[in-house]
Amino acid sequence: MLKIKNLQANIEDKEILKGINLEINPGEVHAIMGPNGSGKSTLSSVIAGKEEYTMTGGEILFEGEDLSELDPEERAHKGIFLSFQYPVEIPGVSVTNFMKASLNAHRKAQGLEDMPAKDMLKMIRDKSELLEIDRKFLSRSLNQGFSGGEKKRNEIFQMAMLNPKLAILDETDSGLDIDALKVVANGVNKLRSEDNAVLLITHYQRLLDYIVPDFVHVMVDGKIVKSGNKELAYELEERGYDWVKQEKSV
Amino acid sequence: MKLETCPLGRKLDTHKMELKDKLVSSFMAFEEAFDVDTDIHQLRSDAIKEFETLGFPSKKDEAWKYTSLNSVLKHDYSVFPNKEDAIDYKDIKKYLIHDIDSYKLIFIDGIYSSHLSQTTHDKIDVCLMSSALSKSKYKPIIENYFNKIVPKNSGLNALNTAFSKEGAFIHIHDNKSADMPIQIINFSTGNESALLVQPRNLIVVGENSQVQIIERHQSLTDHPVFTNSVTEVFAEKRAIVDYYKIQNDRDSASLIDNTFIEQKDESYCFMHTFSFGGKLTRNNLNFYQKGERSESTLKGITIIEGKQHVDHNTLVHHTSPNCESHQDYKGIFADNSVGVFNGRVLVDRDAQKINAFQSNNNILMDDKATINSKPQLEIFADDVKCSHGCTIGQLDEESLFYMRSRGIPLKEARALLMYAFANNVMESVKIPEIKKRITHQIALKLGVKLGFDL
Structure with missing residues (x-):
């Protein structure tokens, strides 16, 4: 589904990604772990198409298609979803209105008519129940005044609405208490299928207790230095990142 | 080149002079229709002299630095339209807030249209300035309020006063509330090749009274229209005034709206100005707080394009303690459009414990769009909270x-x-x-x- 080969990327001439290789197939859950500043969030932004970053080498293929020339919205239409580490507040646009614009934009890209209001409202109701989101919440301005947990829950709610092929969850666990984490993880797990994949970007192993990964990758200084199964996450939790760095330098 | 630019400049000035002369001469014809032995006649005569002295403002005036009237004043405006033009309700329905019950004062080319309007004298007076100026029962109100808060230093105000004849007269007596909103709408039909209209409104809201007002100026054709309107609003103690101005006119219509609001103790006044169209729109909006614990709210949304020009010139003058004022103006400017925000807050020495907030945020959509934003805070009291913020930005990446x-x-x-x-x-x-x-x-x-x- 996603093939990243020797990906290099800069921001303002500073080299962040220094040759990433990653392959994700349908049905798989991958986790990328690593210390602060290793380039994890950059990788997710580059996949989603953030324009501040410049790809300086390598390639990103999604279902065989080169993503590098596509706008962020085109990537979204192809089925890539990025759950933000810091979701943006948009005062004046309600959650439902935003969802309507988003969903209908996806449909338009697929050559479909706008979804009938009745169907959309029903879908919003169903998916908000999945994430245990209060109905009142939906008419509030998007993310404005939301707590950290509410923002993250709202991200996964949007993911549920859009049903992406590849969901990238960037530090979705940060700022969540254990109950909120369970709700969010439960939401993600319910959305998993043989056809879609999940890329988790995280600092801590905690989230991986609830969303169990098939592969764990360790990223240090712009490179994936070690890959393994979920046991690797426990090892990292126990031993920290230093041994991986040392192993790398050896 | 010099030979060309020089006469052009002179030509514009000539237009201005021509229009001014025409107006001054027209005044003689105008006053013939009235009884010259009245107070109002004296007011008008004084006003035309004032206009003759002051004339139209130019960019040399600090308050008009960013707004030139040259392109507006170049037309040969008719001052007295020839006839009333009958228009059907269906033609104008879309310009009204038609899905609510309301009183309506509708003027066509400056002339009252009785068949489109709905007035009342039941508990409150919603009627015409022409009758208020001529009938003796309104004399006390006119003597107390008419032209009492219009400053003397403006040629445009003087011009309106000189020709003051028609407009809305609204008097909400003490302890009464208007049971439904009042819409004041001025249409121009294009019967004249170019038309100058000067509505004159007086709104007196008594103690413990309330009123909601919606005002609009709308041209129905592409003939040039120049509206120079003056509105005086008096909010007595504990009165509540909720006022909406909807400005979405054609590119042939220009509006100078001069509104003056005096507030007594514990009165609340809200003014929302929605500026979405018109060739040139200038809002001179002035609040005079003359009583404790009164509150003024001034909000505006401006969204314009093409060569449209909208200028908000606001004043909030705090003269009494423990009052508040809130200003929030937002603007979105596309193409070559120009916005001006000049917000002046004046706090007198005795006006302690004032909260005065002002914010003006703008988005320029195109490189050629312009916004001139100028907050002016003049504070002479020492125990006040005043703030202002102005942003001119692109959208957040x-x-x-x-x-x-x-x-x-x-x-x-x-x-x-x-x-x-x-x-x-x-x-x-x-x-x-x-x-x-x-x-x-x-x-x-x-x-x-x-x-x-x-």
């Missing part, structure tokens, strides 16, 4: 990326963000039908589809 990552195309994402930016001001609108109408108008202007039609 992170927000745009967020929306695009959810599949919303750039153009739509920009529109949605601008909609959100402007729509924030709408929270304080108290008439749901206006809120709905204006929200829809904003969405339409920005090309945003929102809401659910079930």
Whole structure:
């Protein structure tokens, strides 16, 4: 589904990604772990198409298609979803209105008519129940005044609405208490299928207790230095990142 | 080149002189129709002399630095339209907030249209300035209030006073409330090749009384129209005035709106100005707080394009302690449009414990769009909270990326963000039908589809 080969990327001439290789197939859950500043969030932004970053080498293929020339919205239409580490507040646009614009934009890209209001409202109701989101919440301005947990829950709610092929969850666990984490993880797990994949970007192993990964990758200084199964996450939790760095330098 | 530019400059000045002379001479014809032995006659005569001295403002005047009237004054305006033109309700329905019950004062080319209007004298007076100026029963009100808060230093105000004849007269007696909103709408039909109209409104809201007013100026053809309107509003103790100005005229119509509001103790006045169209619009909006614990709210949304020009010139003069004022103006400027915001807050030495807030935020959509924003705070009291903020910005990149990552195309994402930016001001609108109408108008202007039609 996603093939990243020797990906290099800069921001303002500073080299962040220094040759990433990653392959994700349908049905798989991958986790990328690593210390602060290793380039994890950059990788997710580059996949989603953030324009501040410049790809300086390598390639990103999604279902065989080169993503590098596509706008962020085109990537979204192809089925890539990025759950933000810091979701943006948009005062004046309600959650439902935003969802309507988003969903209908996806449909338009697929050559479909706008979804009938009745169907959309029903879908919003169903998916908000999945994430245990209060109905009142939906008419509030998007993310404005939301707590950290509410923002993250709202991200996964949007993911549920859009049903992406590849969901990238960037530090979705940060700022969540254990109950909120369970709700969010439960939401993600319910959305998993043989056809879609999940890329988790995280600092801590905690989230991986609830969303169990098939592969764990360790990223240090712009490179994936070690890959393994979920046991690797426990090892990292126990031993920290230093041994991986040392192993790398050896 | 010199030979060409010089006469051109002279030509513009000549236009100004021509119009001024024409107006001064017209005054003689105008006053023939009236009884010259009245107080109002004296006021008008003094005013025309004042206009003769002051003339039209030019860019040399500090308050008109960013707004030139040259392009407006170049037409040969008719001052007295020839005939009343009958228009049907169906032709103008869309310009009214028609889905609410309301009193209506409708003027066509400056002349009252009785068949389109709905007035009242039941508990409150919603009627015509012409009758208020001529009938003896209104004499005390006219003597107490008419032309009492219009400053003397403006040629435009003087011009309006000199020709003051028709407009809205609204008197809400003490302890009464208008049971439905009042719409004041001035249409121009284009019967004249160019028309100058000068509505003159007086609104007196008694103690413990309330009123909601909607005002609009609308041209029905592409003939040039120049409206120079003066409105005086008096809010007595504990009165509540909720006023909406809807400005969405054609590119042939220009408006100078001079509004003066005096507030007594514990009165609340809200003014919302929605400027979405017109060739040149200048809002001179002046609040005089003359009583403790009174509150003024001035909000505006401006969304213009092409060569449109909107200038908000506000004044809040705090003379009494323990009062508040809130100003929030938002503007979105596309193409070559020009916006001006000049917000003056004046706090007298005795006006302690004042909260005065002012904010003016703008988005320029194109390189050629312009905004001139100038806050002016003059504070002579020492125990006050005053703040002002002004931003001129592009849209937030992170927000745009967020929306695009959810599949919303750039153009739509920009529109949605601008909609959100402007729509924030709408929270304080108290008439749901206006809120709905204006929200829809904003969405339409920005090309945003929102809401659910079930």
